[in-house]
Structure formats: C-alpha cells, structure tokens
Amino acid sequence: MSEGAHLRQPEAGQPDASHKAILYLEGLNVSFDGFKAINDLTLYIDSGELRCIIGPNGAGKTTMMDIITGKTRPNSGQAWFGQTVDLLKLSEPEIANAGIGRKFQKPTVFESHSVAENLELAMHGNKSVWYSLRARLSGEQQALIDATLHTIGLTDHYHQQAGALSHGQKQWLEIGMLLVQKPHLLLVDEPVAGMTHQEMERTAELLTSLAGKHSVVVVEHDMDFVRSIANKVTVLHQGSVLAEGTMDDVQNDQRVIEVYLGE
C-alpha cells in the first residue's frame, strides 16, 4: 500500500489560477435514466470570488457539486481546477486533497467522534494509512483546532460527541471541518438551513471573510441570505445557467422571474 506517494497534498501548492478563474466547468452533461440533471452547463469561478448559486428544486445544483467533488461522473464535458488539475480524472479523496472542500446539504459530521476529533480528522495533512497509525497532534495542529473551535463558537463543546449537537451546531462544525481542511475552493451547500437569524448573520460574516483568500461557492435557497453575502449570483435552471450577474440584475431578469413565479 503505497498510497500517499502519488497523492496530491494540499501543501503541494496553489492550483494554477494564472488565468484568473480557479474552476472551469464546460459543456457538462449528466443524465439519470433519461432525465437530464445537468444540461450543457458552463460555469467559471474566479479565484478569490464568493459566488452564490440559486435555482429552483431540481435545477442541478447538488449534481453540479457532485461532479466537482468526483461523486458523479458527467456523460460529457470538462471540469478543471485551475489550469492543470482535471477533476474528471481524480477520485473524491484526490480532489479533496487537491484543495476542494465541500459542505453537504444535510449536515454530515462524524457522529460518534467528539467535536475536536471531527476537526482533527478533517485537518489537512498526510492522510496515508501507515502515517495515521502513528500520527499525534502537533502543537501547531492543536492550536489550529482551538482557533477553529473559537471561530465556529464550539469551544465549550470540545469533548462533546458530534452526534449530540443541535442541527445548527452541526452546520457550524461542518464549516469548521471545511476550514481546517484549508481548501482553495469551498463548496457550501445550504449553509444556513435550520439556523436562527443570528447564526445566519454570523455565517454570512464568516463566508465573506473567507472570500479573497479562498474561492467560495454557496448554494442557498434563502434569498435574504444570498442578498447579504453575494456580489455575483448564478441562476441554474434545468441543468444549465439561466442568468448571471448581481443580485439586482438577476432579480429583474424576466426569465428568472418566470422560472420562480412559474413554479
């Protein structure tokens, strides 16, 4: 088992975003049993950008995330991370280690581990079997965990089993796991579902602060939340891009109005 040797480690370097964009999706198509979930989708995300993606149910938002993270293989099309990394050739862990982190729609944390252990497991670093058998937390890593716990407001829950957290806390923990993973690109699926208004504001703050250093793609239904964080919004409909622009542009777009009101 010589894994690790050919694994791209995130420390290995930034993805080559020399042409401004960090994520290229071009002409993607996916169909399930004849149903076209993604239909000739083309989308670019710039380096350091915070992009919101909205769209009605079944617009293909989650499927798009699945393609980027290697869970679903498209029938045709291209997906590149920077100039050099062909996402369609990599497995999920390889993509994760290349620097793409994902938060799921339904919060998924490691329920029987403590909050701190969840962060430990998500942390960037050598992820080979033999290494992990002997791995100990370094002071640096411990500091990162503490800092992250502080950021996500779970310091008091350090030893608590993750499964016992509230829904909102799990959302936060998952965001924390994203943070310690130190990805270049964060895919965040419905981060504020089940959060109180206050928590929502904090999340908005956090995500905005991440942009710049990282590229962030947020899929969200909550329009108020989207308005509060986004400068650029993409509307997906029936598997392809319907409109793109500022929130105001998009909201005044006749086709977008039809799609949302027509539902």
Add this chain to the structure above:
Amino acid sequence: MFITRILQNDRGGQIMLAVLALVLVLVPVLNLLVPEGNFLHMPTYLVTLLGKYLTYALLAVAVDLVWGYLGILSLGHGAFFALGGYAMGMYLMRQIGDRGVYGNANLPDFMVFLNWKELPWFWQGFDMFWFAMLMVLLVPGLLAFVFGWLAFRSRVTGVYLSIITQALTYALLLAFFRNEMGFGGNNGLTDFKDILGFSLQSDNTRMTLFVLSGLALAGGYLLCRYIINSKLGRIVVAIRDAESRTRFVGYRVEHYKVWVFTVSAMLAGVAGALYVPQVGIINPGEFSPLNSIEIVIWVAIGGRATLYGAVLGAILVNYAKTVFTGLMPESWIFMLGALFVLVTLYLPQGLAGLVQQFQAKGWLQRRAAA
C-alpha cells in the same frame, strides 16, 4: 506504560486482561502443581478446552475489529481462521514424518493413499516451523488483501459485501473438500504427533499451547486497541459512520478498509493456528458458512465495537455450547437460534452495552444523590 496508555479509558479491557492474566497463572498451578485426585486439580482436557475458547476469543476480537469499528460484516472470517489452521496443520503433518500408517517419510498418509508420488509444490517448506508460521500470517493476509482490494476498490459495501464474503468461504469449503486440492479432502489433516519435538499428548505441551493462546489473545487485544486508539482508528470509525464524508475529507477509504481487513484476517489466522494443535484436527468443515456466522453472533452477544465484549461473547457462547450439547444436544440449536433472534431484537449493544447502561444509570443516580 505503553500498555497502560493503550488501556486508558478501557475499563472492560482492563478487567478482561486482568482476569485473563489470573487465569493464565491459576490454570497451570491447578493443573500441574495440584496433584491429581485433589479436589482442586484441573484435568488437562479442561485446560485444552479453555485454550480452545481463548483461540475463539481471539477470532472474535478480529471480527469485532472489522465489524464493530469498520462496519464490515464479514461472513468469511471462518475462512481466514481455517487457512491459518491449515497452515499449522501442514506443519504438524510434516512433523509426523515416517510415523504415519504408511511409514512414508516424505508424504503424509493421505497422499500415499491417493497414490501421489511426490510432495506438491505448495507443501514445500512446511516442514520448517518458521515458514509455516509465516504462512499462518501470509496466507489469510494475502487472501484478505486481494479480496478486500478488489471489493473495496469497487465500493462493494454492506449486505453485498457480506454475501460475497460468504460466497468466498463457501467456495473454499467446496475446494478443500476435493481430494485433488491436496489438503486431505474430506478428512482434513489429523493424527498429529508433535510440535517442535514436543508431544502434543503431553500435559506440558498442552499447557504451553494454552498459555500461548492466552498470550496471543492478550497481544491481539492490545494490538486492536492500539489501532482503535490511534488516529487510524478514528478514521476507521469515521468510515463506518459516514463513508462518503470521509472520502470528501480526503481519505482513501479503500486503503483503510483493506488495511484493517487484512490485519483482522491475520489475527484470525493466528487464532486458527493455535486452535489446530489443541483440537488435533483441521478439516474443511471449518470453512462452513455457519461457522463464520456463529462468530458474528459471539461478537453481537458480547457487544460490538468494544473488543472485550467479543472476548466475553466468544467464551460465554462456547461455554454454553459445551454445556448444552452435552446435556441436551437437541436443544442447543434451538437456543443458538433464539440467541440470534433475541440479541438482534433486544440487545443490539450486547452484554457490554447492557453493563454500560447500568453503569450510566448508577452514575446518574449517584450524581442525583450528591
């Protein structure tokens, strides 16, 4: 120090290992030092019986490692146990030398009987103890590695995996029944004489094997506990609870699964190797799918994902089996069947879980009183 660190927070394991240590001291005293006829004397057949239970317990620990912590319900661990047993059996067969019925120094009796002229290639080297012991680890390990690599890479999980592990042991059962395989067919390997020059019939050899089984169990237990306590162990549990999440965090799940599965298969092989000289026979029946499922029920009864529960379950169930098959042979199968049903329905956490529940309650009450 090392051991105490491993056993930190493992109350059950501490107790289990303490009891085991006591037994490993007490049994030799009662058997060898207390004279025969004395009320306290322990007959050798009991020692061997206990030794057999200990090898079962090690096997159960191996199964708990993959089922309890990795979430893979292997219905094929009996096969790894049997392969380890066969490797040991082959060494013991070669030790018989010319003392067999046919007096052929180079060929085991069954080969002479089949009119074979020379030792098949896969029997070469088994006259050397070190080689046989290496095979005890390598053969089950290699099979688990290849099988696991194929299965986990293509993400065969859950029930499907259980079913194909069962098919694996079933295929081996059929294969080992064939005389052409060169493992003694139906009858398997038996009539062993001695191991490393010590007669298998002597009390001292039997006592040594018993003690070795106990040490192997302790060693296996500590190894598994060490793995579980490491970061690797936490990753393994993460895989059990949220496999695809673990992938998205960047772990190559299949590597972890193969690694743990292989380690577990090797432990099972060691258990088999210790089992064979104590019971004096290994035959294809050990590959029977029933055996593999029975191991799972030991673990389930003891409590999965506790390790010490597996030890407890294996010993309790097998003790009950010995008692009841002796008293009322017909009823044992009924009881075993009922155990399967009742434990899955009413005791999903096993006996260990039951104890933990009581402890939790007692703790709460004390808390409330304070």
Add this chain to the structure above:
Amino acid sequence: MLKTYDFTRLLLLSVLLWVCPPLQAEQQSATLTQAVPLFQAASFDKTREAVDLLAVSGDAEAVPYLQALLDGQLYQHKAQGTLVIAKDGNTGDELRKIPTNNSLRKYVRAAVGQLSLSHPDAVVRLKSANGLLETVTPEMAAQLRGLLDKETDSAVKEALSLGLAMADLNAADKAVRLTAIESLAGNLHPGVRNRLTTMTTDSDTEVAKAAQEALRSIEDTAALYGHVETLFFGLSLGSVLVLAAIGLAITFGVMGVINMAHGELIMLGAYTTYIVQQLMPHAIDYSLFVAVPAAFIVSGAMGILIERTVIRHLYGRPLETLLATFGISLILQQLVRTVISPQNVPVSNPSWMSGSLEINSVLSLTYNRLYIVLFCLLVFALLYFVLRNTNLGLQVRAVSQNRAMARAMGVRSARVDALTFGLGSGIAGVAGVALSQLTNVGPNLGQSYIIDSFMVVVFGGVGNLWGTLVAGLSLGVVNKVLEPWAGAVLAKILVLVFIILFIQKRPRGLFPQKGRAAGD
C-alpha cells in the same frame, strides 16, 4: 433365389392337395400352410426357406409364428404337420420342436421385421422398420423399395430409406456405396455410426474417405445435440436456481430484507409435499397439484409470522435482519429434525414426471427437468403479473420506492410489508415442491440453496425480477457448460469466483436499478 421360391411354391401347391386341414389349431392361413412341409424337412436350410416364404408373403398372421420360432416356442404336430405355439413347453410326444440356430434366428428376426412392415398400424411399421435397419439384405432391399413406394407415413418412409441406404453400403457398385454414404451423413442412428466406422477401412480409398467425412458430419451433429442437451441441463438447473431465488428477489430486492431463513422456507415447501403425499398415498399422481398451493400457504404463513414477530422491528438494518433470520433458519431446521426426522424423507415422483421426451437417438429430455423449466417460467410469469397488474403489486412497488411517501398516500405499509414477505416466502415454498422432485428432502435442503439464491439475486441486480430470471438461467447454463471439463464441484467454485469478481466490476448486478435514489 427367386427361382427357388417359385419352385418351392409349386412344390407346396402340390403338397397342399393332400394335407389335411388342422384339427385342433385354428384355421391357418394359406401361406402358413404352404410352409408346413418345409418345416417338416427338419433342416435349417429348409426352415430358412420357409421363413423366406413367410416373409415375402406379407401375411401379418405369420408374425406370431415367426416370433415363437425366435423364442423357441414353435412346435409342429408330428402327424398332421400343423404349426403350434406352445408357451409352457409342456407339449407331450405329438409335437416336435422346430430347431433353430444363431444364424437362423438372425434371419427370422429380419423376416419378422419385414412382415411387420405390412402391418396396417403405422406405429408397428415404424417399429419394425427401425428393427430392420442393420439387417437389410440385398434380397430384402427390393421388397423394401416396393414398400417404400407405397408407404404413406413419413417417419416409416425415413426409416425405410435409412435401412435401404445401410443395405446399399454393402453394394458392389462403388457409386451406389458412395451415394449411400452421402445420404447417411449427419444421421444419428447408432448403427449408422458403427457401420460407417467399418467403412473407413474400405478397400476403395474414395469410399473410405467419404465414410470418414460422413462420420465427421455425424459427430458434428451429435456434438450439436450434445450442446443442446447441455443447454437443456443448464436451463433446468437454472430454473431451479430461479425458483429458489425469486422469492428472495422479492424479500431482498423489493424489501431490502436479508432473509437467511429463505432456504428453510423452501425446505418447508418440500416437507409439505412429503406430508401431502403421506395423506394421499393412493393419488401420488395428483399430489403435486395439492402440494403447490399447500406449500405456498405453509411457507407464506410462516413468512408472515417471521415478518410480524421479528423483521418488522429491523427495517432499515439489513445486517441485523441477516443475523436474526439466520437464527430463525437454525430453529426451523432443528424443528424439522425434532418433529419429523433428522433423516431425509422419501418423496415420490408422480408417474407423469418420469420418462423422457425422445428427440432423437442422442437427445432425450427427461420430463421432470422439462416440467421444472416450464414450472419456473409459469411461476415467474404469475409473479410478474401480480407485481405489475394487481393492486397489491402497485402498493408493493410504491412502498419499496418510497416508504414514507407511500404511507402518506394511504398505503398501509405494515400490511403491505407482511403480504410482500408472505408472497416471497410462499414462492419459496412452491420452489420447495419443485425441489422435492429433484433432490433429497432433508433438514439441510434449504442450506444448500441459500448461498446460490443470494448469488443469483445479487448477480441479476437487486430489485429486478428480470435480472433474477436471466441471472439464474445463465448461471445454470454456465455451470453445466463448465461441468464436463472441470467437474461438478470445481464448476461451482468457478461460478462463485466469477460472481465475486463480477460484483467488483458491477456492484449493482447485471440489471442495476438506475437513478439518483439508487445511489447511496
């Protein structure tokens, strides 16, 4: 020879004038009467002439006498010359046994065949034509040709031409031999093969070569039918697998329950057959018609009981159902051992199940296998119909796709679960009836099928009845194809290994359920 016939006929006519009509025997026909003096001559040659006479006459009444001669039961009244058939050998002094020897008997046999060829019943004609095949002499050939022209039944015609062609193999004329060989190419009659084998050493190389070629074509044809037979064996084994697995395809595929007691439900069906037969010992032929519904009810009821008491609590935890139902399987086995017997019990085959359908001399399909194939297809069709076209089927599919939604739509999912499980279990019972006709019925019957059944379902793709059918049949065929060169056990091992490897490639089987929902 013809001349001799004429001569003897003349002679006989003159003799006839003074021969008294027989007293105690029934009136014998003219031809028989003609033969009397020849038999009286008491020489093998004369007897042979008499046989010839009878054979050529085409007189069907002569057949029993010739048959008696063959059996050594033909006697002649010493004084009157009348022919008498005496079965018991207790004949007294007045009768004289007509002696025979080997070559004569062979001759008589041919004559009997020839005579029967004129029988009004086509079945008798066909039988005798087939009996003649290897013994046609050039002399008989002329007569056979005459019969062939008159013959109307195509099967008899075919047999006669075959016999003639066999006779032509002995012809002096090379061209005739070659034509005969050519016409025999591909013919599967065992006699043809033997005869052609001897022809391969014919002095004429051209003939020998032709014979070799004809033999090769015969072997090719035989091999082809051999393949057909293997296919048939495979399909019948496959049908057994499908029968055993199809109930599982419902409980496992549709409900997601790993029912390790499925094999024991099959066993219960087999035992139901046994009990039904014990109850109606004089009507074994009809027992299966009672046993099939009975087994369906017994196993189905047991299935519902298991579902209501155990499985109901374990939905969504497939591995736990596996363990619990395994416990149930142990209990059921032991129950049968305790209540009935630990030994195998005898189950009889109805008479209509025995025997076989002869396609030709190398291919015959045994009825029991044939019925299994048909029964399997019938059960499959019925089940398919139930799931597709009935209200229950609709509800079953609804629950299997989305339990919560189905419940919201007013489907009583608990009842549907119980009925579905009962249906799958009942089918297992029906499979048990079929298995009772093929294998030993004992407490371990189910165990030997459970792994195979799971293999079939997994191989076919869970939740897909067609997949189960295709998987079962193809695994059966593969098994039987492998058997001749690998042996039964190794064939089975190879099939298991194949499935294990196949699952790696296609974890969801041959016909996977597609779509997003089927993902994780």
